[in-house]
Amino acid sequence: MAILTLTIDGEQVSGKDDESILEIARQHGIHIPTLCYIDGLAAVGSCRLCLVEIEGSPKLAPACTTKPQEGMVVRTATERLQRHRRMIVELLASEGNHQCAVCVVNNHCELQNLAYDVGLTYVRFPYLFPKKTLDASHKDFIIDRNRCVLCTRCLRVCYEVEGAHVWDVAGRGINCEIISGLNQPWGDSDTCTSCGKCVLVCPTGALIEKGEAVAEMEKKTDFLRFIVTARKKKEWINMDSDEE
Amino acid sequence: MKPRVATAWLGGCSGCHMSFLDLDERLIELGEKIDLVYSPIADMKVFPANVDVTLVEGAVANVENEELAHIIRKNSRCVVSFGDCAVSGNVTAMRNQWDPEVVLHRAYIELSDVNPRIPREYPTIAELMKQAKPLHEIITVDAFIHGCPPTSDQIWTALTELLAGRIPASTHVFLRFG
Ligand code: SF4
Ligand code: SF4
Ligand code: SF4
Numbered sequence: 173m174a175i176l177t178l179t180i181d182g183e184q185v186s187g188k189d190d191e192s193i194l195e196i197a198r199q200h201g202i203h204i205p206t207l208c209y210i211d212g213l214a215a216v217g218s219c220r221l222c223l224v225e226i227e228g229s230p231k232l233a234p235a236c237t238t239k240p241q242e243g244m245v246v247r248t249a250t251e252r253l254q255r256h257r258r259m260i261v262e263l264l265a266s267e268g269n270h271q272c273a274v275c276v277v278n279n280h281c282e283l284q285n286l287a288y289d290v291g292l293t294y295v296r297f298p299y300l301f302p303k304k305t306l307d308a309s310h311k312d313f314i315i316d317r318n319r320c321v322l323c324t325r326c327l328r329v330c331y332e333v334e335g336a337h338v339w340d341v342a343g344r345g346i347n348c349e350i351i352s353g354l355n356q357p358w359g360d361s362d363t364c365t366s367c368g369k370c371v372l373v374c375p376t377g378a379l380i381e382k383g384e385a386v387a388e389m390e391k392k393t394d395f396l397r398f399i400v401t402a403r404k405k406k407e408w409i410n411m412d413s414d415e416e
Numbered sequence: 417m418k419p420r421v422a423t424a425w426l427g428g429c430s431g432c433h434m435s436f437l438d439l440d441e442r443l444i445e446l447g448e449k450i451d452l453v454y455s456p457i458a459d460m461k462v463f464p465a466n467v468d469v470t471l472v473e474g475a476v477a478n479v480e481n482e483e484l485a486h487i488i489r490k491n492s493r494c495v496v497s498f499g500d501c502a503v504s505g506n507v508t509a510m511r512n513q514w515d516p517e518v519v520l521h522r523a524y525i526e527l528s529d530v531n532p533r534i535p536r537e538y539p540t541i542a543e544l545m546k547q548a549k550p551l552h553e554i555i556t557v558d559a560f561i562h563g564c565p566p567t568s569d570q571i572w573t574a575l576t577e578l579l580a581g582r583i584p585a586s587t588h589v590f591l592r593f594g
């Protein structure tokens with residue numbers, strides 16, 4: 173492990189070579205919007221919200237999966253990046269069915285927060301109103317695919333942390349969706365332990381607890397850091413503190 | 417001359433207009449500043465010409481909404497999507513995954529307690545469009561007020577800005593879905 177020095181938004185920062193640009197930026201209080209990334213799970217770089225510019229490279233790079241290099245010059249909030257980010261959120265909005273006013277996670281939703289973050293006044297692309305399904309066959313939980321942004325956090329937490337691997341991705345393009353088991357009702361899954369981790373890490377109202385009404389559900393994700401740190405380092409961190 | 421302001425009610429629940437009425441005593445101040453030339457809360461049958469600012473509640477859900485939207489655009493200098501249904505379709509557009517016939521059947525036959533019958537007295541009753549659309553997909557829109565419904569404070573701030581000839585900046589004050 174080596175310590176590297178790089179520049180992010182004009183600020184000289186240092187980070188370890190096995191960390192991502194996103195992690196280093198966060199340690200230095202530099203905010204980069206994210207959606208598929210969640211601290212504690214493998215970074216997959218799929219949502220592209222965290223794209224940054226790296227000097228000397230014509231391509232934009234996802235901060236969550238890009239490792240730093242000595243002397244790297246990174247920009248996280250240029251006009252071009254902001255344009256791209258807004259467009260991504262617009263596409264997410266137009267490819268799902270989001271009615272925040274009647275959504276269980278209204279006011280506690282990462283997609284909503286992203287919309288505010290990127291300054292989304294309205295969606296320029298035609299809304300597709302795709303036909304999506306809702307599965308309430310599980311005794312405790314519901315998956316409402318109308319609200320799913322395909323971040324695969326549910327899939328990863330179930331596979332990486334719970335070890336059950338209930339979720340998978342099926343279909344392509346606009347037909348892409350999250351499925352349980354062998355594309356069977358969630359309630360029929362033999363592998364689901366009903367631990368509820370997928371529900372907690374889901375950034376939107378796609379995975380919810382039964383019995384919650386509009387705007388009632390607030391998700392807490394700090395359990396993830398607790399479990400992952402305990403497993404990796406045999407350290408049981410204090411969940412009330414914000415210390416690293 | 418006072419600015420000529422209109423409000424219109426398309427495919428929405430009237431909640432945005434209720435929130436407008438929640439301006440309470442500020443309505444009196446507003447009444448002194450503007451001429452309300454068309455509104456569901458005033459008695460005008462025809463959308464007039466030469467309007468400065470029009471707030472439009474609701475999605476464009478039926479043929480009558482669509483017709484009025486075009487008249488509004490033609491006759492208004494500034495058109496504002498007023499509330500989430502106008503901005504994004506919102507609850508009004510929840511039916512869009514199904515054919516209107518399926519939706520009508522569900523509402524008027526399957527869920528009816530007495531006299532199951534689909535009303536079809538067109539054009540007395542306006543025919544549904546295949547899908548309810550956000551206003552800006554039908555006409556050009558100049559400004560957006562979010563919320564389901566927008567709060568009366570949001571409406572007040574937006575109106576103050578609009579009447580001063582400014583388009584309300586999309587700050588966090590305005591940016592709010594749900
Ligand atoms: S998931 Fe978020 S963005 Fe989608 S309807 Fe619910 S609150 Fe709104
Ligand atoms: S409840 Fe637990 S085991 Fe079941 S799908 Fe979710 S994460 Fe996997
Ligand atoms: S259900 Fe939730 S966590 Fe899973 S992919 Fe969809 S939005 Fe992400």
Ligand code: FES
Nearest residue numbers: 217219220222236
């Ligand atoms: S957060 Fe980096 S690509 Fe999704």
